Each structure stands twice: as structure tokens, then as C-alpha cells.
Amino acid sequence: MDPNLGLLFDVDGPLASPVSRSVAIPSILTDLVKLARAGVPIAFITGRSDAFIADEVVKPLLANGLANAFVAGKARMFGVFEKGAAWSVIDGSGLGPLTVDEKVALPQPAIDAIRGIVASRFSDSMFFDETKRAMISVEQRTDVPHGVYQEAQPRFEDDAFAALVSLGLGVRYRDREVPDALGEVPFRLDPTIISTDIESVLLDKDRGAERAIEYFAGLGEVPTLWRTVGDSRSDYLMADHLHAAGYDVAHVDVRPSDGVLERPYKIIVEGDLIHDFAGAAFLSYWVEKLEL
Template sequence: MTLPAVAPAQHARPVHPPIGLLLDVDGPIASTLTRTVPREIVASLMVLASHGWPVVFNTGRSDAFIREEIMEPLLEAGIPEDVRFHAVCEKGAVWFSFGSTGPGTVHVDHSLSVPQDYAAEVRSLVAASYSSHMFFDETKRAMVSVEQLVEVSNQEYRRVQEDFDTDALALMARFNLGASRLDRHVPNSDDRVDYRLDPTIIATDIEAIQLGKDLGAERALELLAAERVLPQAWRTMGDSRTDYAMADWLHHHGHPVVHVDVRPADGVPMKPYPVLTPAHLGLPDAIHEEAGAAFLRTWAAVAQALAPSHIA
């Protein structure tokens, strides 16, 4: 694929940092309970980027969430002028970069958007039947997402999530949109399935089937290639089975990669690349942002040992 033009490359020659980071947001970076990013994680991200390790967020979250919950705390901490972060949002449909002057242009692949008339019906469905447990995410540009209210327990949310998903799938049929949810497939009148409902522990994303963490990985490498940056190896990190797709894509395209699973209770699949869990750091009970913080802290120490700092 070809990305829209971005800012001129920062480097005249290709740069090959030792490690590039491709990070899921919900779980390893942002708390699934508070939806905020711990200060320790912000500090580690700053250290890593300031020592030349590319940091790319690969998430189903919107660009608005990344700006508010990640970019703004990093700006408050003081992003150096020569440091740039990248964010691939909505599983590859939206992307932008940010640095010391704030966010750059937000790019949207509108060919991967859910039809707006369907989105409007989902918004009405949530308001009429599910607003006590979830909200319609108005910040999404391509996907349609509903999310657990912070004040509602996850157990209560999961109790009604499947009912919502059933209703949302039925709405797809009303609009003659073929869709799937897990192992259930409901084709349209042309026997096509162009969309999926992807339930997570705190949300349901309704999205084009082309979207995913593998597309996010591809976008990430093209963003870095525009700056003539090609890491020698990668560390990917996530909290669900779908997050392995970014490591799968990197491995398939010949990039050395190690994946970190911060919620391995779902089972760690067999992969042709190494997979680390919190137990590898001696923290078998750590999960989500606690585990993510531990790995980022470890990597930050390595980055400091390998290269001079850009910050005081």
C-alpha cells in the first residue's frame, strides 16, 4: 500500500535502531479499568523513544484517545524536538504521528469505513437498550465501537455484551451487510462477508474484515520507512490472541520479532518466534498495565545502556 505524503524524512541516511516497539494500547499501556496510562509507563516510553527506539502504538483505539491519554502526558513530560511517536489507530484504518509540536495530519482510509447509516442505527440501539452498560464511541472515524462504562463492573458488562452483539449482527442483515462474529458467519445477498464484530473484554468493535493488528503492523513499517528508519528487530506487546497478528506479520515478512503477552491466561499459542509472558520477568501474577510497565521498564534500562540519552 502507499501512504499519503508525510513530513520530510528526519535522516539523510537509513537508520537502523536495535529495537522497534509495536504496542497494543488497551491492556499493556492503558488500564482496562480506568482507561488511563500510568505515569511510570509514560516515563518509560519517553526514555525508549529518546534513546532512538521507534515507538508505534498499534491499537483499535481512536486517534482522539491516543492524543488525550498518551500524547498529552508525553507532551507534558517534554518530548525532545528530534523524537517522534507514531500511532496506527482503529486497527489500521487511521494513522498519525506526533512530536514536540503536537499531532500531525490524521489520515483515514475511508474505503475501510463501516457505512454511516448502519453506524447511526447502532448508536440508536445503544441509547434505547444498552446505555446502562455501555456507550457508543463517537470518536471513531472508520470503525463502530461500543465500550463498557467505567462505573459498570466487567462481569455485568460481559453479561449483556453478547446480547448487544446479537442485535448488532441482526442489524447488519437489515442493511444487507455480510458479517461475522467469532465462528458465526452471516453473508449478505451476494454471499459476501465484508465486516466482523470483534468482542473484547471491554468493548465490541464492528469493522471491515481487512482491519487488524497485521494491517497495523504494515502501516507502522511504512510510517517508519518514510523517515528512513528500519529497526533491526521488533518487540510487539498485547493482551489478546488477536494481538499476535502483528508479530505474525513481522515474522512472515522477515523481521526478527519477540511478542509479549501480558494476559497469557487465555493460553499462549505455538508460534515460530519467541513469546514472553510476565513470568519471564519473575512476575507470574502480573497482568495488563502492571506487566506492560515491567517490560517497558526493562527495555528502557537496556536502551539507556546501549545509547546516550537525548534528555537530562
């Protein structure tokens, strides 16, 4: 009998190191494969692009035996990228055909404007992510100290906000909001600790969770017990969706120092461990509990 457990993961933080931007703890990969082989449905609900997940998560999983988990016939894995703007099945060959929701994509002039701002004023601390298909992401360079990036990030965001407004886009950034000609605000700037995303207001982790559960339900019976894992306050939205849908859910917060949110479901922290160390501990717990 398959375990009555399903898992939804943010990627940056709980799985990939926010420093190296890769899965740096080997047990994370081997434990994910063990859980997949046992029949635990696993989805990655991330702001990252499909290309990043293919290279930094799926390829290492395949190197650690993921294909064999699918040969056994129980594995179920899914990827939701750019906070719900794109998605695909994951199987023993890697990512399946990609679906992109073009309705939430930023217009090309906005993409070109932000790319130009980064190239002309901020390339010494950040880079423009060319792999995104619907949203814009500008990320800290890995060779730059975090303090340098932190100083530059708000200046970049001010410039980006001004550029988007000048193009006539309705956009929100922190406490600032400028509607478009129709009085609407369809886009927002969303800062993280290593990046700034510019995205449709329709995108978020609850949308990604809904997409993943729909996929798993199409394959058959869905577990009633779920764990969601993330390092940002927005990651709680995965658990919010599952709780509202009637599932038994708890959220694992791997960066509780940002503030643990009040929720009607259980919040789990892994002691003093944070980021991918907490993610590794969480996975190890379930591998041992299920005797895999």
C-alpha cells in the same frame, strides 16, 4: 549510534489500564519518552480512535517531556488507529494530520442503527464511542461492574448482528455468517473484554504493523530487532507480520491467561504481572538494558 530496537504497542492492556482506560502507571510515560529520545522507533497499533490516543497517551507523553525528545532529533513515533483504518505521525506537537481509509468504513445507516440500539436498550451498561471514524465501537461504562457488562454484552451483540443483517450487510459474528447480496461478508463483530468492535474484515493488527514499518522505513534505516506488546490474541498479528518480513521479533503477551499461541518466534511473559503492570516491567527492562 541508535539502539537496534523497535517497539509496536497495543494500547489497552499493556499501556492503558483496562479499568481506568488511562495510563495509570507513571513510569510507562517516562520510560516511553526515554526510549523515544534514544532513537527507538515506537508505534501504537490500536483499535482506539485518534482522539483517544491524543488525549490518553500523547498528551500525557508531552507532559512528560516528549517534545524534548523530538528536539534532540532522534525520536520516531507513529500511531495507527482503529486497527489500520486511520493513522498519523506523532511528533513534539502531538498528532499530525490524520489519514482515514474511507474504503473500510461502515455505512451511515449501520452506524445510526447501532447507536440507536445502545441508546434504547443498553445505555445502563455500555456507551457508543462517537470518536470512531471508520469502525463502530461500543464499550463498557467505567462506572458499571464488569460482571454486569459481561451479562449484557452478548445480548447487545445478538441485537447488533440482527440489525446489520436486516440492513443487507454481509457480517460475521462468532460462528454465524450472513453474506450480502453479492455473496460477500465484508464486516465482522469482534468482542473484547471491555467492548465490541464492528469493523471491516480488512482491518487487523498486521495491517497496522505494516503501515508503521512503512512509515519508519521512509525515515531511514529500520531496526532489525523488534518487540510487539499486547493483551489480545489478535495482537500476535503484529509480530506475525514482522516475522514474515524477516525481522528478529518477539511478542510480549501481557494477558497470557487467555492462552499463549504457538508461534515460530519467542513469546515473552512478565512473570505473574499482567496488563499495564506487565507493560511497565517490559519498558523498565529496556530502559535499564540500554542504560537510559
